Amino acid sequence: MPWYDRVLSIDRRWVYLILGLAVVVPVIVEMHIPVTLSREVQAVYDFVSEVRDGELMLLAIDYDPSTMAELHPMAEAIIRQVFEQNGHLLLSSLSQFGPAMTDELITRIAADYGKVHGEDFVFLGYKPYPAITILAMGSDFRVPFPNDYYGNIVDELPMMAGVHNFGDVRGVVALAGGTAADFWIIYGNAKFGVPVALGVTGVMASDYYPYLQAGQLFGLIPGIKGAAEYEQIADRPGEGVRGIPYQTTSHAVILCLIIVTNIAFFAKRAATRRHSQAISSL
Amino acid sequence: MGETSWVDLFWTTVAALITLAIFSFLYKDNPAFKFVERLWVGITTGYWTMLLYHTSFTDKVVTPIFRQGQWWYIIPSILGILMWFRLSKKYGFLARYSLAFYIGISTGVFIPLTIKASILYQLHGSIRAIEPTWSGLMFVVAFLCMICSLSYFFFSKEHKGLLGVTSRIGIFTLMIGFGTGFGLTVMGRVALLGHRVSFLHDWVQQVVGTVF
Numbered sequence: 001m002p003w004y005d006r007v008l009s010i011d012r013r014w015v016y017l018i019l020g021l022a023v024v025v026p027v028i029v030e031m032h033i034p035v036t037l038s039r040e041v042q043a044v045y046d047f048v049s050e051v052r053d054g055e056l057m058l059l060a061i062d063y064d065p066s067t068m069a070e071l072h073p074m075a076e077a078i079i080r081q082v083f084e085q086n087g088h089l090l091l092s093s094l095s096q097f098g099p100a101m102t103d104e105l106i107t108r109i110a111a112d113y114g115k116v117h118g119e120d121f122v123f124l125g126y127k128p129y130p131a132i133t134i135l136a137m138g139s140d141f142r143v144p145f146p147n148d149y150y151g152n153i154v155d156e157l158p159m160m161a162g163v164h165n166f167g168d169v170r171g172v173v174a175l176a177g178g179t180a181a182d183f184w185i186i187y188g189n190a191k192f193g194v195p196v197a198l199g200v201t202g203v204m205a206s207d208y209y210p211y212l213q214a215g216q217l218f219g220l221i222p223g224i225k226g227a228a229e230y231e232q233i234a235d236r237p238g239e240g241v242r243g244i245p246y247q248t249t250s251h252a253v254i255l256c257l258i259i260v261t262n263i264a265f266f267a268k269r270a271a272t273r274r275h276s277q278a279i280s281s282l
Numbered sequence: 283m284g285e286t287s288w289v290d291l292f293w294t295t296v297a298a299l300i301t302l303a304i305f306s307f308l309y310k311d312n313p314a315f316k317f318v319e320r321l322w323v324g325i326t327t328g329y330w331t332m333l334l335y336h337t338s339f340t341d342k343v344v345t346p347i348f349r350q351g352q353w354w355y356i357i358p359s360i361l362g363i364l365m366w367f368r369l370s371k372k373y374g375f376l377a378r379y380s381l382a383f384y385i386g387i388s389t390g391v392f393i394p395l396t397i398k399a400s401i402l403y404q405l406h407g408s409i410r411a412i413e414p415t416w417s418g419l420m421f422v423v424a425f426l427c428m429i430c431s432l433s434y435f436f437f438s439k440e441h442k443g444l445l446g447v448t449s450r451i452g453i454f455t456l457m458i459g460f461g462t463g464f465g466l467t468v469m470g471r472v473a474l475l476g477h478r479v480s481f482l483h484d485w486v487q488q489v490v491g492t493v494f
Contacts, residue, residue, distance in 0.1 A: 016308045020479075023472065027479050069477030070470060096330050127337055135391070146341070186392075190399035202470035206463045213424070214407025216399065223466060224473040239480070246476045247469060254468055 002271065007264035015257065022253040026245035033244045040212055041229040044173060044197045044219035048078055051170055052085035056159075058169045059089055060184065061105075062130070063177030064097035067201050071175045073227035073240035074199040075105060078173060081234055083113040088159055089121040090169060092137070092145070094130040094180045099149060117150070118157040125149030130180045134187040138194075140164045171195035171218070181208060189216050199226065291492050298485040301478050427455040 051057045059078060063071045082089050091106060093099045106123055115121060124145040127133040136144040141164065142154050154160050162168065172194055174184040181198050189196045195218050198208055202223030211217045221230055224247060227240030300321070303314040343359050346352040361380040368377035408425065412418045433445060434452030441449045 013309060020475075023476050023479050024483075027476065027483050066474075067470075069473045096333055097326070099333075125337070126333065127341075128334060131392070186395050186399040190395050190403065202466040202468075202473065205466045206459065210404060210407070214404050216403050216407070223469050224476075225469065239477075242480065243473055243476050246479070247472055250472045250476075251465075251468065 002268075004264035004268040004271070007261060008268065018257075019250060019253055022249040023246045026249050031245040033248050035225065035228045035232050035241070035244055037229050037233060038226075040220040040222075041226050042219075042233060044078075044199075044221055045081075045230060045233045047171060047195070047197060047219060048081050048087075048173070049085070051082050051087035051089075054086070054088055056088040056090060056163060056169050057082065058166075058172045059091050060094060060172060060174035060176070060180070061091060061098050061102040062094040062174055062180035062184075063201075064095045065101060067177030068101060069239075069243075070201045070224045070227065071177055071199055072101075072105070073224070073238050073243075074175055074221050074230060075102075076109065076238060077227070077230050077234055077236060077240070079106065079109045080113075080236060083109065083115050083120070086120075090141070090159075090163070091121065091123045092133075093124075093126045094133055094183075095177065096126065096128065099126040103149060118148075118152065119159055122154070122157055122159050123149045124154070130183045131187055134183050135191070138166055138187070138192040166192045166194035169194070171197065173197045173199065173219075175199035175221075176204075177201055185211055185216055197221075287492065291488060294485050294488060298482055301482060305478075427451070431455045 048057070059075070059082075061075055079089065089106075091102060093102050102123060106121060109115075110117065110121060117123065124141065125148055127144045133144045141160070145154055148154055148157065166172070166188065172184060172188055174181060174188075174196060176184070176198060177200075181200055181204065184196050184198065188194050196216070197219035198217055199221035200208055200223070202225070205220070205222035205226075208217065208220055208222075212220045221227060224240055224243045227238075228244050229240075231238050231240045300318045303318040306312055307315040343355065343362075346355040347359070361383055364376045364380040366377075367373045367375075408428065410421070412422060430448045430452035432452070433448040434441075434456065436445065436449075439445055
């Protein structure tokens with residue numbers, strides 16, 4: 001069998017194994033790869049930097065465990081930054097599998113900074129149908145969330161005194177792993193005019209750059225690289241920065257595989273043509 | 283090690299074994315993969331059902347009607363019940379009233395806002411003063427590429443001459459866009475794999491640290 005046929009008919013499990021090694025090795029052997037910073041991530045960081053000393057922002061945790069690898073590091077970095085600056089945080093979750101994850105995250109970080117639920121942050125919880133929930137939040141947070149995630153009446157929480165709708169928050173940073181991102185643009189920004197920034201998965205990122213360029217978003221954190229950038233700007237390395245080495249090695253492996261298989265493909269085509277010409281000349 | 287640590291280790295080990303069972307599918311389909319696949323479907327279905335019960339049915343039906351006396355919540359509740367008549371051949375038409383109500387409101391709210399956010403604001407973002415900066419230059423390049431990409435989809439004239447040149451540039455622009463999308467997709471998928479590998483790595487360290 002010619003070499004190109006062997007390459008093109010390789011068992012896909014060898015590809016899995018090579019790619020697996022490209023991810024496993026950098027996880028075991030610690031490496032540091034610098035990350036270039038982008039303006040869209042810097043814009044989100046600058047916005048969160050202004051949320052200090054009692055200022056309030058809304059952090060929407062609109063993703064579920066299937067996308068937490070990319071979005072959880074962003075959430076952790078933003079929450080820590082707000083707490084360090086003594087800012088106030090309003091959290092909601094429009095993904096059905098998000099609430100328990102958000103609860104674990106906020107409880108753990110709040111304990112690190114001695115922050116109290118109801119005074120320094122409020123986790124409103126989950127409501128189905130993101131579009132309807134965002135529309136209702138634009139009227140009053142109490143309409144979709146009369147009670148917070150823990151069953152407390154929102155009206156009785158000290159932090160919520162005087163806080164009614166998007167007009168009372170500096171802006172929204174929505175970390176979304178699905179269509180909730182669109183709903184924040186359409187209903188949050190276009191309907192109510194609240195400044196919106198998104199943190200999205202790598203798969204989604206290219207869909208949201210047009211909104212960034214049109215000024216409908218003031219910032220964008222794209223995937224794990226965006227999370228690593230944010231951690232680097234905040235000088236707080238975490239899972240995002242930890243992910244860059246295996247991203248680099250795996251991308252290098254995939255590029256090599258694409259190049260090798262393309263060479264094999266063209267070599268096979270050339271050989272087939274030569275063979276056809278030889279037959280026709282007989 | 284205290285008792286809590288052993289409990290944590292147990293559950294982390296369960297999660298690690300489930301992760302390995304999922305990964306085993308990469309080799310070939312097997313009973314361990316099938317078991318955890320069904321386990322996942324069962325758990326998520328149960329979790330979501332109870333979540334919807336508490337966040338929708340309790341909050342929007344039981345509490346307002348029976349505890350707060352807001353009787354007008356009965357109207358949407360009846361519309362919700364009518365949806366179930368779709369299962370009946372005889373009374374299936376009743377579900378259409380609810381659907382008509384739902385679709386009417388949804389389209390009334392959704393269409394104007396979608397036009398505003400996805401067409402008008404996007405048009406506004408594409409037509410602006412050109413600044414004599416690097417950003418301004420990039421905007422011009424992006425604008426020209428957009429026109430070229432649109433020209434590729436203009437099929438009323440043969441792609442020759444000027445239209446041939448612009449449509450050719452349009453193809454390259456689209457390919458750059460698809461390539462970027464592919465790269466970002468790979469980044470996302472690798473992030474998922476890397477996250478689980480990091481978890482397994484931490485688990486191994488935890489087991490070694492606890493047992494030995």
